[in-house]
Amino acid sequence: MKKIRALALFSGGLDSLLAMKLIIEQGVEVIGLYFDTGFGGKAEEEKKRYLKDIADKIGAKLEIINIKEQFIKEILFNPKYGYGKNFNPCIDCHANMIRVAKALLPKYDAHFIISGEVAGQRPMSQRMDALKKVEELSTADRLILRPLSAKLLPITIPEEKGWVDREKLLDIHGRSREVQINLAKKWGIENYESPSGGCLLTDENFSKKIKDHIKFDKFETEDIDVLKWGRHFRLPDSAKLVVSRNKDENEKIKELNLNKYIKFSLPLPGPLSLINKDASNEDKKMAAKIALTYSKAKPDEVYEVEIGNEKFKTSPFENKKEAQKYFVK
Ligand code: SF4
DSSP, X not given: OOOOEEEEEOOSBHHHHHHHHHHHTTTOEEEEEEEEOSOSOSOHHHHHHHHHHHHHHHTOEEEEEEOHHHHIIIIITOOTTOOSSSSOOHHHHHHHHHHHHHHHTXXXXXXXXXXXXXXXXXXXXXXXXXXXXXXXXXXXXXOEEOTTTGGGSOOOHHHHTTSSOGGGSOOOBSSOOHHHHHHHHHTTOOSOBOTTTTOGGGOHHHHHHHHHHHHHSOOOHHHHHHHHSSEEEEOTTSOXXXXXXXXXXXXXXXXXXOSSEEEEOOSSSOOOEEEETTXXXXXXXXXXXXXXXXXXXXXXXXXXXXXXXXXXEEOOOSSHHHHHTTBOO
């Protein structure tokens, strides 16, 4: 008989792991799809290593699906069901993952989709009605199985066809994590991530930076990384300035491949910074002044800072408070 294969929405969080494990236990081959929106956290390489290790541990395969561009274009700024507490469009985001997974079924020769959602568990994405909304939006045609709450939900195609045994699925409901924690213990699943897996869209400060950004500029893929690092300033003529906070951030900013921004350093040891390429000369001069303020430069000395092909002579502010007036709030 042909092997039954499922694609799982795999965030790395405990619920997605348990949902996958429940199905693997039934002899189904599971491929965990991690949807890389770019907002999954700052330590991307670390996250990918973690996903690989934990997927191996439960006997699933891992595929990382880059949806950065599609997510920005179609979901992030126009979610049908709005946002959670911050810039997190969870219902639309889940539905989008299911839609993309559904489109990938033929590629992986897979039969159905698994999601770790639990009925009534979390305020935004997992209320019962939210599950229904996700279903409608995702056009999953009953191909989406939620093993942790399946017994409370209408029967799906994988159950109907006997690919999985509904009796062995669960009926978890609500916010208590007890059943999940006991199952994790039983299967030796340890060191798993928190439910949102560090999604930056649920972070208040990151959300503020997105809101500020879209007031002045189109949001593009490269902006995701720009928003992750450094102190952020909005200058008087509306350019964005990013000033790194430490050596690690200097390295991160150095690695970025950017079209809209120019990187600049100082004529003395200090932060690496970024400013919009099309910033006015006044903003570039202000950027130099602010960046100098975060170095060991002396307020009574004049420094020449090169930004792109231009050179600006300026001194740091006497006090960081002067620079902080331009912080993105
Ligand atoms: S927490 Fe982030 S990744 Fe998870 S559903 Fe919400 S927006 Fe999507």
